[in-house]
Amino acid sequence: MALVAVRNLLHDKVRFLITLGGITVAIVLIFLQGGMYLGFMRNAAGMIDRTDADVWVVSRNSPNFDWSRPFPERYVNKVRSTPGVAEAKTLIFGWGFLRLPGGGTEQVEIIGYHPPLSGAGTDGSSWGEPSGFVQGDASSVLGGDRIILDESGSRKLGGLLVGDKTEVMGHEVRVAAMTRGIRSLTTAPYVFASYPTAKKLVSYLGESNTVFILARAEPGVSPGELKRRLAGRLPNVDVLTRSEYSRRTRLYWTIQTGMGFGFLMMTFLAFVVGLAIVGQTVYAATMEHLREYATLKALGATDAEVRTILWTQAAASALLGYLFGVMGVWWVARGLEGLGMPVLIPGWLYVGVFCIGFVLCLGASVISVRKALSLDPAMVFRV
Amino acid sequence: MRILEAAGVWKVYETGLIRVEAVRGADLAVEAGELVAVMGPSGSGKTTLLSILGAMLSPTRGTVLVEGTDLSRLDPGELSTLRRRRIGFVFQAFNLFPALTARQNVELGLKLRGWPAEDVGEEALKSLDSVGLAQRADFLPADMSGGEKQRVSIARALAGGPRFILADEPTGALDARNGKAVMDLLSRRAREAGAAVVVVTHDSRIAAFMDRVVHMEDGRLTLGEAGRVS
Numbered sequence: 001m002a003l004v005a006v007r008n009l010l011h012d013k014v015r016f017l018i019t020l021g022g023i024t025v026a027i028v029l030i031f032l033q034g035g036m037y038l039g040f041m042r043n044a045a046g047m048i049d050r051t052d053a054d055v056w057v058v059s060r061n062s063p064n065f066d067w068s069r070p071f072p073e074r075y076v077n078k079v080r081s082t083p084g085v086a087e088a089k090t091l092i093f094g095w096g097f098l099r100l101p102g103g104g105t106e107q108v109e110i111i112g113y114h115p116p117l118s119g120a121g122t123d124g125s126s127w128g129e130p131s132g133f134v135q136g137d138a139s140s141v142l143g144g145d146r147i148i149l150d151e152s153g154s155r156k157l158g159g160l161l162v163g164d165k166t167e168v169m170g171h172e173v174r175v176a177a178m179t180r181g182i183r184s185l186t187t188a189p190y191v192f193a194s195y196p197t198a199k200k201l202v203s204y205l206g207e208s209n210t211v212f213i214l215a216r217a218e219p220g221v222s223p224g225e226l227k228r229r230l231a232g233r234l235p236n237v238d239v240l241t242r243s244e245y246s247r248r249t250r251l252y253w254t255i256q257t258g259m260g261f262g263f264l265m266m267t268f269l270a271f272v273v274g275l276a277i278v279g280q281t282v283y284a285a286t287m288e289h290l291r292e293y294a295t296l297k298a299l300g301a302t303d304a305e306v307r308t309i310l311w312t313q314a315a316a317s318a319l320l321g322y323l324f325g326v327m328g329v330w331w332v333a334r335g336l337e338g339l340g341m342p343v344l345i346p347g348w349l350y351v352g353v354f355c356i357g358f359v360l361c362l363g364a365s366v367i368s369v370r371k372a373l374s375l376d377p378a379m380v381f382r383v
Numbered sequence: 384m385r386i387l388e389a390a391g392v393w394k395v396y397e398t399g400l401i402r403v404e405a406v407r408g409a410d411l412a413v414e415a416g417e418l419v420a421v422m423g424p425s426g427s428g429k430t431t432l433l434s435i436l437g438a439m440l441s442p443t444r445g446t447v448l449v450e451g452t453d454l455s456r457l458d459p460g461e462l463s464t465l466r467r468r469r470i471g472f473v474f475q476a477f478n479l480f481p482a483l484t485a486r487q488n489v490e491l492g493l494k495l496r497g498w499p500a501e502d503v504g505e506e507a508l509k510s511l512d513s514v515g516l517a518q519r520a521d522f523l524p525a526d527m528s529g530g531e532k533q534r535v536s537i538a539r540a541l542a543g544g545p546r547f548i549l550a551d552e553p554t555g556a557l558d559a560r561n562g563k564a565v566m567d568l569l570s571r572r573a574r575e576a577g578a579a580v581v582v583v584t585h586d587s588r589i590a591a592f593m594d595r596v597v598h599m600e601d602g603r604l605t606l607g608e609a610g611r612v613s
């Protein structure tokens with residue numbers, strides 16, 4: 001029966017190609033929706049996930065990293081004096097404008113961190129400083145009025161290079177280093193500066209305020225435990241473990257902005273369009289082969305055998321369409337990455353999309369299967 | 384030995400307001416080794432009768448026994464099994480699978496009959512050889528003449544040795560020479576293997592091959608004499 005299935009599938013090559021094309025396009029679209037969503041979420045929570053902090057202290061109800069408000073800087077002393085805290089550091093986040101080389105300005109997100117005294121950093125742990133350097137290192141901002149850009153941001157900022165001078169919020173700064181692979185979710189690129197410089201650039205913060213406090217626990221103290229201890233001592237702020245804050249940020253962008261719904265909707269549409277194309281070609285193919293199915297039933301094939309043929313065709317189409325889809329998405333994803341669109345396709349997404357492709361092909365065959373099964377074997381004698 | 388025994392078979396088609404009595408009280412018995420032709424004008428109920436004898440259509444009334452098995456006692460699954468195991472079908476339009484080669488078409492028939500996979504290849508070739516088409520085994524139906532296609536379909540129907548062969552206008556799409564070849568094959572199977580063969584036809588030349596010709600008119604059968612059109 002499998003032979004009949006495969007032979008029939010390959011017999012009408014044009015139709016088979018249309019079917020495959022439909023599946024492949026649907027698979028690519030679904031992959032891209034999933035991959036872009038995950039890529040955006042990686043960027044959204046990237047600043048949080050990159051740190052080694054066990055606990056984040058953030059303004060009350062801070063919905064995500066990019067939308068946090070200032071709170072008193074002196075809280076860091078309370079954090080440091082809390083039993084179980086090994087180390088705590090402040091981190092600034094603020095909005096600003098950068099003057100472009102060709103005139104005009106662009107909005108940026110300024111991050112002020114405590115640079116290590118040498119390029120290697122103090123103990124290799126991460127407190128919100130940039131990483132992935134192409135030129136310079138995290139200590140390059142020492143000395144003041146220096147900033148670090150990411151290549152993706154520099155393109156958007158008129159092609160600023162290391163050594164170039166520009167202005168942020170009216171202060172003259174020099175580009176001191178360049179990273180690769182740090183992107184914000186918003187359209188505003190990140191600009192890294194030393195803590196004091198950032199404070200100057202983000203003047204609305206106020207001299208005695210900070211935006212985040214990152215804390216690491218002593219060995220034997222869990223992030224959850226540390227969070228409980230800190231929450232009791234700090235009023236009017238939220239204390240979250242790193243994973244909680246990361247999740248809150250992702251959830252915010254997913255749900256509050258409708259971004260998640262948009263991606264889900266697009267995925268659903270891709271699925272429906274794929275289903276329609278594949279369902280229609282499969283149905284047309286079945287109608288064209290009705291005489292053969294009737295012959296099979298006349299010769300005594302069971303319903304299970306007739307089903308096997310159609311399901312085998314669906315499965316084979318799904319498999320091939322998926323393989324082409326994976327090749328296609330690899331190609332398209334590279335193009336999108338080049339355009340600055342993040343596409344992240346982890347292993348489980350491959351499995352997930354494979355299952356979706358399978359369901360799509362099986363779903364597309366349901367009507368055809370019912371049609372073939374409902375055939376009256378006696379119709380074989382009617383030409 | 385009696386292969387087929389049909390008694391008092393009626394078939395009434397009811398579609399909406401229209402009621403057609405396609406077969407009206409047909410009796411027919413066919414012995415092993417016997418060739419019977421059913422002849423009659425268009426619309427007289429020949430195909431309907433053949434579908435009933437072939438366990439594809441249940442009669443409104445009457446009984447059909449195939450090798451002693453009463454079809455009315457079988458459920459649809461058992462009817463399928465009976466068709467695949469015991470009956471060989473030949474169609475006017477050949478009904479070969481266009482995507483399969485001659486050999487694969489015959490193999491498919493054997494697989495349906497429940498033959499073990501390792502034997503079907505050899506048996507299919509033997510069957511094709513018996514219709515003189517061993518050298519066309521790897522041809523697709525599209526690359527064969529009408530006569531060759533019908534011989535492949537006969538090879539498929541006869542492969543596995545069913546005792547009961549049903550053919551609806553097997554020569555309808557063939558010229559006289561090919562029609563004769565097809566009838567030769569069917570009558571040889573009846574004589575040599577003792578199969579019961581029922582052929583529905585318009586073609587009066589076929590009568591020469593037959594042991595018996597029965598006439599059908601308005602759903603009724605009138606028995607004819609051996610070797611003569613009645």
Ligand SMILES: Nc1ncnc2c1ncn2[C@@H]1O[C@H](COP(=O)(O)OP(=O)(O)OP(=O)(O)O)[C@@H](O)[C@H]1O
Nearest residue numbers: 396397398403405424425426427428429430431432
């Ligand atoms: N599925 C059906 N539903 C309703 N009426 C049918 C059906 N099949 C056949 N009939 C009617 O039953 C009668 C007998 O049809 P049948 O096909 O058995 O005739 P036939 O002798 O084989 O004709 P032909 O020589 O043209 O093939 C015809 O009047 C036909 O219209």
Ligand SMILES: [Mg+2]
Nearest residue numbers: 429430431551
């Ligand atoms: Mg007919």
